[in-house]
Amino acid sequence: MLFLNNAVALAPEVGAKNAKNLNSLGIQTIEDLLYYFPFRYEDFSSQKKIIDVQPGETITVRGKVLDIKSIPLRGRKNLTEIYVQDETASIKAVWFNFAMPLRFLSKGKYVQLSGKISIYKGKETYFQHPNFELINKTLYENSEQILTSKTGSTSGLAPVYSENRNITSYFLRRVIRKTLPQVSLEEFLPNNFIQEQKLPFFSKALQNIHFPKNQTVATLAKKRFAFEKMFLIQLRALEIKKQWENNTAVKIAFDEKIIKNFVDSLPFQLTNAQKKTSWQIIQDLKKNKPMNRLLEGDVGSGKTIVAVMAILSTLNQGFQVSLLAPTEVLAIQHYSGIQELLKKYKFKIGLLTGSLSKINDKKISKTKFSEKIKTGEVDLIIGTHAIIQDKISFYNLALAIIDEQHRFGVKQRSFLQQNTLKNSTKNNKKILPHLLTMTATPIPRTLSLAIFGNLDLSIIDEYPKGKKKIITKVIPPQGRDQIYQFIQQQVAKAKQVFVICPLVEESSKISEVRSAKKEFEKLQKQVFPNFSLGLLHGKMKPKEKGIIMENFKNKKIDILISTSVVEVGIDIPNATSMLIEGAERFGLAQLHQFRGRVGRGQDQSYCFLFTSDNVANSTARLKAMEKTNDGFKIAEEDLKLRGPGQFLGTLQSGTPDIAMESLSDVKLIQSARLYAQSLLVYDPDLKNFTLLKNKSDLLSEKIHFE
Numbered sequence: 001m002l003f004l005n006n007a008v009a010l011a012p013e014v015g016a017k018n019a020k021n022l023n024s025l026g027i028q029t030i031e032d033l034l035y036y037f038p039f040r041y042e043d044f045s046s047q048k049k050i051i052d053v054q055p056g057e058t059i060t061v062r063g064k065v066l067d068i069k070s071i072p073l074r075g076r077k078n079l080t081e082i083y084v085q086d087e088t089a090s091i092k093a094v095w096f097n098f099a100m101p102l103r104f105l106s107k108g109k110y111v112q113l114s115g116k117i118s119i120y121k122g123k124e125t126y127f128q129h130p131n132f133e134l135i136n137k138t139l140y141e142n143s144e145q146i147l148t149s150k151t152g153s154t155s156g157l158a159p160v161y162s163e164n165r166n167i168t169s170y171f172l173r174r175v176i177r178k179t180l181p182q183v184s185l186e187e188f189l190p191n192n193f194i195q196e197q198k199l200p201f202f203s204k205a206l207q208n209i210h211f212p213k214n215q216t217v218a219t220l221a222k223k224r225f226a227f228e229k230m231f232l233i234q235l236r237a238l239e240i241k242k243q244w245e246n247n248t249a250v251k252i253a254f255d256e257k258i259i260k261n262f263v264d265s266l267p268f269q270l271t272n273a274q275k276k277t278s279w280q281i282i283q284d285l286k287k288n289k290p291m292n293r294l295l296e297g298d299v300g301s302g303k304t305i306v307a308v309m310a311i312l313s314t315l316n317q318g319f320q321v322s323l324l325a326p327t328e329v330l331a332i333q334h335y336s337g338i339q340e341l342l343k344k345y346k347f348k349i350g351l352l353t354g355s356l357s358k359i360n361d362k363k364i365s366k367t368k369f370s371e372k373i374k375t376g377e378v379d380l381i382i383g384t385h386a387i388i389q390d391k392i393s394f395y396n397l398a399l400a401i402i403d404e405q406h407r408f409g410v411k412q413r414s415f416l417q418q419n420t421l422k423n424s425t426k427n428n429k430k431i432l433p434h435l436l437t438m439t440a441t442p443i444p445r446t447l448s449l450a451i452f453g454n455l456d457l458s459i460i461d462e463y464p465k466g467k468k469k470i471i472t473k474v475i476p477p478q479g480r481d482q483i484y485q486f487i488q489q490q491v492a493k494a495k496q497v498f499v500i501c502p503l504v505e506e507s508s509k510i511s512e513v514r515s516a517k518k519e520f521e522k523l524q525k526q527v528f529p530n531f532s533l534g535l536l537h538g539k540m541k542p543k544e545k546g547i548i549m550e551n552f553k554n555k556k557i558d559i560l561i562s563t564s565v566v567e568v569g570i571d572i573p574n575a576t577s578m579l580i581e582g583a584e585r586f587g588l589a590q591l592h593q594f595r596g597r598v599g600r601g602q603d604q605s606y607c608f609l610f611t612s613d614n615v616a617n618s619t620a621r622l623k624a625m626e627k628t629n630d631g632f633k634i635a636e637e638d639l640k641l642r643g644p645g646q647f648l649g650t651l652q653s654g655t656p657d658i659a660m661e662s663l664s665d666v667k668l669i670q671s672a673r674l675y676a677q678s679l680l681v682y683d684p685d686l687k688n689f690t691l692l693k694n695k696s697d698l699l700s701e702k703i704h705f706e
């Protein structure tokens with residue numbers, strides 16, 4: 001008897017050497033092996049007599065081995081050749097550099113061959129690299145009977161696995177086929193869920209995902225594993241959420257007067273979505289358990305104001321707040337913007353980044369700065385990673401905000417959270433700050449639930465009134481001159497322009513810088529010699545970047561050529577046009593993010609998507625950008641076109657494949673969530689579900705939550 005957590009070396013046919021090769025595919029245990037699912041199946045269900053086979057078809061025949069040999073070819077290569085005969089005719093099969101048949105087959109044995117029929121010189125039909133399987137005489141004589149032999153693998157649908165040099169689908173089929181019946185496979189999902197969802201039980205599902213009789217049972221098996229994974233993810237997320245909420249936080253009372261006063265002083269009316277989300281946050285802050293909320297809103301939807309209301313509430317009660325931004329440019333922008341918004345309140349606001357350290361615009365050494373954080377002499381700390389270093393500890397941090405969360409890697413984010421937490425342990429009492437994370441990546445709600453299942457969600461799904469639609473056009477190479485003329489006119493009207501350089505193939509920072517520099521020189525010399533151009537890229541020193549941004553803001557620069565560093569929220573209302581080079585290289589969601597840099601002022605704004613040659617089908621994809629300005633719609637489109645894996649990119653690299661695939665299945669995510677919730681209500685510690693509890697605990701080692 002084998003168990004799921006046994007090492008894969010214990011599986012039949014797997015020795016130390018194979019085990020090592022399997023390890024390199026990420027297969028360590030028997031469970032990993034059985035969860036190594038095929039990505040497609042080959043249909044070998046149609047059987048024929050040899051005389052009837054036709055070139056081009058994929059079929060199965062059975063026969064007796066007439067001859068088998070290995071033919072050496074040039075360069076240490078070889079061909080394995082076999083002749084097989086049934087009562088009607090004989091046929092040849094060949095394998096190139098594949099000696100496995102020699103190990104299993106010999107003259108007089110019976111074999112089943114499945115695969116595609118090729119034709120040689122227009123007359124001789126033969127099998128090229130078929131699947132083969134040793135069968136016995138009885139099976140051969142009962143040719144009518146569809147094969148379901150114990151060792152068999154090529155009958156019906158044959159699983160095709162992702163292979164490497166040493167591990168073939170053929171090998172995996174044999175091993176999995178032999179392993180399955182020996183493993184103790186106890187169902188661990190609650191029975192009633194399985195029955196209600198009409199899913200196959202564990203052992204059946206494993207059988208059917210590897211060796212299905214038909215596509216229907218394969219699909220159902222797949223659905224079960226997708227549900228299983230999503231259910232476990234949700235269960236884990238809810239457990240983490242519960243643990244988080246077991247901690248204590250300080251209550252931030254809601255001072256209606258001061259907030260109302262602040263809102264009244266704004267030059268605009270809050271949108272309903274801003275009101276709703278800030279209300280949700282303020283309600284969370286009033287509780288003595290820490291908030292953990294994701295504020296999701298498209299670029300330009302006005303997240304900053306919502307955050308500032310939370311900041312103001314907290315500072316007003318005498319507590320510290322930190323605001324973490326992914327880049328220095330963004331940190332500086334938040335610093336000056338928020339300072340302006342809060343100037344009448346006399347708070348001490350500091351900026352701390354890799355190269356900058358100041359409080360209320362007075363420069364101060366970093367050591368002094370961290371002392372003041374410790375003694376509470378600075379109230380609001382805005383900065384980059386510099387504010388979450390080990391040596392920094394807060395006096396009474398009650399609210400930690402992370403902006404543009406998607407710009408931080410998964411690891412960085414968890415590091416960041418842990419540090420925030422560590423830093424806030426005061427007098428040995430574990431008091432956590434409320435945590436507010438903001439993202440401008442509009443992710444459809446259900447998808448957010450799947451990825452950020454442990455967070456509460458606030459979504460700003462509305463734009464400030466009067467926000468004009470950005471006119472977007474996909475421009476083929478021949479349209480370039482016309483657009484440059486248009487840009488001339490815009491700059492002549494004192495408007496400013498962004499030029500985004502394309503993603504460089506090798507995606508190294510250096511080559512990206514090089515291409516931006518080249519573009520800059522070309523535009524300055526050949527296209528816009530009379531205008532002032534600026535260049536911004538990731539290799540510049542923060543100080544240089546700051547100067548460029550400042551000059552752009554002060555309109556000393558007309559056209560800013562940039563690599564993707566400007567992707568995050570810079571606010572230049574006078575910039576009304578954006579040119580994006582090599583637009584087809586970017587995902588829609590990312591293009592949308594870029595586009596959000598314009599359209600921030602009162603004037604009509606434009607976004608031109610330049611494409612390289614020969615990209616007709618990606619042009620079709622880009623057309624979605626012309627149609628809508630709604631980030632959530634674009635996200636959905638992107639999700640549909642590129643699939644969740646591509647769409648999410650590094651957002652959630654830890655999520656297993658099958659769960660990834662299921663991310664487009666809204667119903668499945670919702671029901672997995674509901675089942676997980678209901679189970680935890682019924683049995684909060686999963687006392688009656690120990691197997692499930694183990695699975696969920698194991699999963700936590702593999703998956704990162706925010």
Ligand code: ADP
Pocket residue numbers: 268269270271274297298299300301302303304305440464465569571600
């Ligand atoms: P993001 O959600 O991308 O962070 P910001 O908070 O930077 O967006 O807001 C974008 C711009 O919209 C800012 O200039 C801000 O002052 C302005 N803004 C925010 N809320 C409103 C509103 N309700 N009405 C008009 N303008 C607003």
Ligand code: MG
Pocket residue numbers: 303304403569
């Ligand atoms: Mg922002």
